[in-house]
Amino acid sequence: MSDAAWAHVCRSMEELRALAGAVNLLSWDQETYMPPRGAAARGEQLAALQGLGHERLVDPRLGEALERAEAAPGDEERRAALAALRFDRDRAVRVPVALVKELARSQSRGVQAWRTAREASAFARFAPELTHLVELRREMADALGVPPGGERYDALLEGYEPGMRVARLEPLLRRLAGWLAPLADRAASATVEDGFLRGRFEAGAQWDFTLELLEAMGFDLQAGRQDRSAHPFSTGIDPGDVRLTTRIHEELPLSAIFSTLHEGGHGLYEQGLPERWRGSVLGAAASYGLHESQSRLWENQVGRSLPFWRHFLPRLAARFPSLAGVPVEAFHRAANKVERTLIRVEADEVTYNLHIVLRFELEVALLRGQLQVADLPAAWSDRCAALLGVRPARDAEGCLQDIHWAWGEIGYFPTYTLGNLYAASLFAAAGRDLPGLEEEIGTGNLAPLLGWLREKVHRAGRTLPAEELVRRATGAGLTDEDLRRALTAKVERLCRT
Amino acid sequence: MSDAAWAHVCRSMEELRALAGAVNLLSWDQETYMPPRGAAARGEQLAALQGLGHERLVDPRLGEALERAEAAPGDEERRAALAALRFDRDRAVRVPVALVKELARSQSRGVQAWRTAREASAFARFAPELTHLVELRREMADALGVPPGGERYDALLEGYEPGMRVARLEPLLRRLAGWLAPLADRAASATVEDGFLRGRFEAGAQWDFTLELLEAMGFDLQAGRQDRSAHPFSTGIDPGDVRLTTRIHEELPLSAIFSTLHEGGHGLYEQGLPERWRGSVLGAAASYGLHESQSRLWENQVGRSLPFWRHFLPRLAARFPSLAGVPVEAFHRAANKVERTLIRVEADEVTYNLHIVLRFELEVALLRGQLQVADLPAAWSDRCAALLGVRPARDAEGCLQDIHWAWGEIGYFPTYTLGNLYAASLFAAAGRDLPGLEEEIGTGNLAPLLGWLREKVHRAGRTLPAEELVRRATGAGLTDEDLRRALTAKVERLCRT
Numbered sequence: 001m002s003d004a005a006w007a008h009v010c011r012s013m014e015e016l017r018a019l020a021g022a023v024n025l026l027s028w029d030q031e032t033y034m035p036p037r038g039a040a041a042r043g044e045q046l047a048a049l050q051g052l053g054h055e056r057l058v059d060p061r062l063g064e065a066l067e068r069a070e071a072a073p074g075d076e077e078r079r080a081a082l083a084a085l086r087f088d089r090d091r092a093v094r095v096p097v098a099l100v101k102e103l104a105r106s107q108s109r110g111v112q113a114w115r116t117a118r119e120a121s122a123f124a125r126f127a128p129e130l131t132h133l134v135e136l137r138r139e140m141a142d143a144l145g146v147p148p149g150g151e152r153y154d155a156l157l158e159g160y161e162p163g164m165r166v167a168r169l170e171p172l173l174r175r176l177a178g179w180l181a182p183l184a185d186r187a188a189s190a191t192v193e194d195g196f197l198r199g200r201f202e203a204g205a206q207w208d209f210t211l212e213l214l215e216a217m218g219f220d221l222q223a224g225r226q227d228r229s230a231h232p233f234s235t236g237i238d239p240g241d242v243r244l245t246t247r248i249h250e251e252l253p254l255s256a257i258f259s260t261l262h263e264g265g266h267g268l269y270e271q272g273l274p275e276r277w278r279g280s281v282l283g284a285a286a287s288y289g290l291h292e293s294q295s296r297l298w299e300n301q302v303g304r305s306l307p308f309w310r311h312f313l314p315r316l317a318a319r320f321p322s323l324a325g326v327p328v329e330a331f332h333r334a335a336n337k338v339e340r341t342l343i344r345v346e347a348d349e350v351t352y353n354l355h356i357v358l359r360f361e362l363e364v365a366l367l368r369g370q371l372q373v374a375d376l377p378a379a380w381s382d383r384c385a386a387l388l389g390v391r392p393a394r395d396a397e398g399c400l401q402d403i404h405w406a407w408g409e410i411g412y413f414p415t416y417t418l419g420n421l422y423a424a425s426l427f428a429a430a431g432r433d434l435p436g437l438e439e440e441i442g443t444g445n446l447a448p449l450l451g452w453l454r455e456k457v458h459r460a461g462r463t464l465p466a467e468e469l470v471r472r473a474t475g476a477g478l479t480d481e482d483l484r485r486a487l488t489a490k491v492e493r494l495c496r497t
Numbered sequence: 498m499s500d501a502a503w504a505h506v507c508r509s510m511e512e513l514r515a516l517a518g519a520v521n522l523l524s525w526d527q528e529t530y531m532p533p534r535g536a537a538a539r540g541e542q543l544a545a546l547q548g549l550g551h552e553r554l555v556d557p558r559l560g561e562a563l564e565r566a567e568a569a570p571g572d573e574e575r576r577a578a579l580a581a582l583r584f585d586r587d588r589a590v591r592v593p594v595a596l597v598k599e600l601a602r603s604q605s606r607g608v609q610a611w612r613t614a615r616e617a618s619a620f621a622r623f624a625p626e627l628t629h630l631v632e633l634r635r636e637m638a639d640a641l642g643v644p645p646g647g648e649r650y651d652a653l654l655e656g657y658e659p660g661m662r663v664a665r666l667e668p669l670l671r672r673l674a675g676w677l678a679p680l681a682d683r684a685a686s687a688t689v690e691d692g693f694l695r696g697r698f699e700a701g702a703q704w705d706f707t708l709e710l711l712e713a714m715g716f717d718l719q720a721g722r723q724d725r726s727a728h729p730f731s732t733g734i735d736p737g738d739v740r741l742t743t744r745i746h747e748e749l750p751l752s753a754i755f756s757t758l759h760e761g762g763h764g765l766y767e768q769g770l771p772e773r774w775r776g777s778v779l780g781a782a783a784s785y786g787l788h789e790s791q792s793r794l795w796e797n798q799v800g801r802s803l804p805f806w807r808h809f810l811p812r813l814a815a816r817f818p819s820l821a822g823v824p825v826e827a828f829h830r831a832a833n834k835v836e837r838t839l840i841r842v843e844a845d846e847v848t849y850n851l852h853i854v855l856r857f858e859l860e861v862a863l864l865r866g867q868l869q870v871a872d873l874p875a876a877w878s879d880r881c882a883a884l885l886g887v888r889p890a891r892d893a894e895g896c897l898q899d900i901h902w903a904w905g906e907i908g909y910f911p912t913y914t915l916g917n918l919y920a921a922s923l924f925a926a927a928g929r930d931l932p933g934l935e936e937e938i939g940t941g942n943l944a945p946l947l948g949w950l951r952e953k954v955h956r957a958g959r960t961l962p963a964e965e966l967v968r969r970a971t972g973a974g975l976t977d978e979d980l981r982r983a984l985t986a987k988v989e990r991l992c993r994t
Contacts, residue, residue: 014541014545015545015549017541018538018541018542018544018545018546019542019545019546021538021541021542022519022523022542022545022546025522025523025526025542026519026522029522029526033530033722033724034738035718035719035720035721035722035737035738036719036720037717037719037720037737037738038720038734038735038737038738039737040735040737040775041515041518041734041735041737041738041775042735042738044511044514044515044518044775044776045515045516045518045519045522047515048511048512048515048516048519049515049516049519049546052549220534221532222532222533222534223532223533223534223535224532225530225532227530237535237538238535238537238538238539240532240534240535240536240537240538241531241532241534241535241538241539278537278538278541279541
């Protein structure tokens with residue numbers, strides 16, 4: 001009896017994965033190759049597939065099969081799959097279909113209003129839609145259920161970072177801001193000569209160098225590919241089909257490099273998910289924060305390190321002779337230049353998390369009702385000045401810079417900082433486990449690091465909560481100590497040389 | 498009441514179209530950008546989406562809504578939509594799910610066996626799978642229902658060319674073969690000097706020229722795109738999103754040109770389907786044969802004509818200076834060289850239909866049980882010698898050359914010849930309706946022809962049967978007279994000059 005139930009659960013999981021894979025491919029194509037006039041039909045295709053996926057997930061027959069399978073759960077792996085599917089299904093079932101549809105409509109209107117508002121730098125044009133979106137997210141949080149002793153924000157956070165709570169994030173981010181701000185001051189005082197990064201760096205040669213990087217990272221181009229898009233992203237259709245994009249600016253040669261390292265890190269995680277879970281809910285990342293840790297680790301811990309550039313600067317200079325005479329220390333300094341600026345996506349490794357603290361504080365306040373949407377620009381401006389030491393002259397450079405809220409995504413931003421923290425802790429643990437890791441990186445051998453990540457992170461899929469997985473890999477849970485240590489050492493070095 | 502029923506029907510049609518669009522994109526990606534290791538998951542995604550589409554089409558709730566809507570059908574357009582949906586649904590309902598699944602499995606095994614067999618040129622390795630596939634197609638024909646006075650083949654033909662029957666095709670193709678064979682002899686006697694087509698024609702310049710052709714044809718690159726693939730094909734995801742592919746051989750400069758004209762012709766049909774039918778069963782081609790008529794018309798009637806090359810040869814020569822001195826008549830002769838050869842996809846305009854007659858005869862005999870699969874190679878060899886005057890030395894160049902039977906596609910081949918016949922008749926009618934058409938083509942103005950096709954063919958979608966549509970456009974139904982007249986005139990001209 002329970003065998004039949006488990007078989008039903010497996011068929012459902014396979015269908016859900018197939019639908020999700022199709023959605024991911026359609027979304028990838030939308031940003032890469034779709035002709036402009038295909039947009040309307042694409043919207044309908046995505047809505048239809050997502051609707052079908054939701055319908056299958058909440059199907060009462062799946063609910064019955066799941067209950068029967070849970071009654072005789074079998075081995076550990078099966079138990080983990082049942083728990084993960086239960087998690088997804090319960091969240092899907094709890095939100096009324098009417099609310100899902102209203103949210104979809106409002107997101108679409110929200111993004112349109114946000115684009116118009118950002119172009120005109122006029123927050124008022126976006127405010128009504130954002131007010132409605134915040135209201136819908138509050139309703140959604142109530143429908144999902146606020147955890148005991150928690151608050152609405154926790155119910156949303158649970159969708160990105162299962163188990164995480166405002167009560168843990170608030171003190172953590174406060175402490176983080178406490179040491180990041182003076183560190184940013186110290187770092188900004190370092191002299192950075194980066195004139196060699198000015199000029200024109202031909203797109204084709206940049207592209208070839210990013211492919212060289214992907215190959216060095218161990219990204220399997222038989223099981224994935226890189227293309228160009230306006231905003232870099234990555235998507236895992238299957239461990240055998242992982243799509244990355246990068247963005248090339250001919251005047252900003254570091255942009256494509258760090259985009260590729262970042263998206264390549266996401267891609268390695270997706271390629272490292274066990275193939276036997278292709279059709280299972282377990283063949284996925286443990287959390288958004290853990291996913292981000294993989295991109296940040298390759299972008300920052302590896303890609304902004306001195307050993308990395310010892311190996312790769314001569315290779316880059318082989319493609320761009322103007323860099324031939326640049327000392328590696330000077331290049332490393334330029335790749336780590338710290339500045340107090342307004343735009344999150346252009347921020348350096350030190351100030352980046354201050355941008356996240358700003359957004360987290362404001363969205364928690366919005367959801368609690370402590371901050372009204374109309375007061376957001378002023379609040380943004382004040383907190384930005386306090387945290388980052390700069391004040392936006394226009395909303396377009398302030399609270400209108402990110403698309404997340406226009407999508408109604410509230411609770412997403414902290415996963416960026418969780419990713420930075422996990423990345424630092426994982427890299428520190430890899431360094432302890434793998435003596436000579438820096439030397440290997442310095443010779444361009446990134447395989448030992450990838451092997452460690454495969455074993456400690458990728459191959460677990462969704463069998464463990466993110467923090468538990470990190471604890472097993474590093475010996476400790478979520479902490480800002482490793483990032484503090486690494487960034488402090490880096491800044492000291494930059495100020496010394 | 499019937500409004501609610503019609504609304505249900507409309508929602509179902511929209512969902513079916515969205516699923517079909519997703520399937521088409523996934524299939525396009527499979528042949529263009531998918532990394533090799535993505536194949537397994539892609540197979541699962543396609544199977545899941547096709548399974549969902551089938552499930553929706555046979556859903557009893559749709560059946561009830563359709564019946565209620567048919568009871569109060571409304572205007573002509575609605576009646577046409579209900580009839581087309583009824584046609585699709587009845588065919589889907591009649592075939593047992595077990596047979597559909599067995600066919601899908603056997604197709605997949607069939608294609609694998611065919612590849613192995615073709616590589617080794619050993620038909621025996623493919624024979625068991627083909628025997629099973631023929632058996633399944635006979636079962637399917639019985640399930641679909643043989644039309645009164647007809648035979649099993651008719652039931653399959655109905656899926657590609659509704660209304661067409663063996664009883665009409667047999668005498669038509671016999672007559673066609675009767676005049677094509679002597680015409681091919683006559684044409685093959687013409688002296689053709691094509692040394693200027695030898696050498697290396699750089700891929701990038703070829704690519705640019707194919708885009709120039711698409712633009713001249715009126716293919717909207719905001720509503721579609723061209724990419725490269727091993728085997729050229731086209732797919733309509735939406736009138737606003739039509740994907741073409743072409744294949745470039747640096748030593749065969751005509752290959753990409755005629756591939757692009759051919760696929761571009763298909764693409765113009767898809768782009769010309771009315772946008773208001775985006776979510777309706779009417780927003781599709783009337784038949785496979787009619788679709789093929791659009792590709793053949795641009796490839797042969799336009800692309801192999803003297804006026805066309807008067808305009809485009811200088812443009813081609815601007816990209817390939819080695820062609821600069823070639824007289825347009827000589828180029829036109831080279832583009833129309835007739836040879837009795839073994840391979841269908843490389844055949845010229847005159848002998849092409851003889852390849853189809855061969856396949857049609859054999860597959861009808863297979864389905865009737867008059868020919869056993871084991872005897873296919875010998876039968877192929879004999880009929881090939883009789884029809885084309887050449888005999889394959891190896892099965893790979895004979896009955897193993899096409900993939901169609903490996904897919905279990907029986908009844909598809911005649912649509913190629915129907916396309917050629919309809920193309921000739923439509924082009925002749927366009928010439929009568931548009932005085933000066935040849936002169937316009939000779940100046941590179943292809944817009945009047947496209948306008949005529951839009952009005953007479955594309956904009957009707959699936960509201961009329963293919964032959965009825967052709968009759969309204971040309972004044973006559975299916976006939977080989979127009980093709981005979983055009984090919985005879987062309988061959989006489991080639992033999993004269």
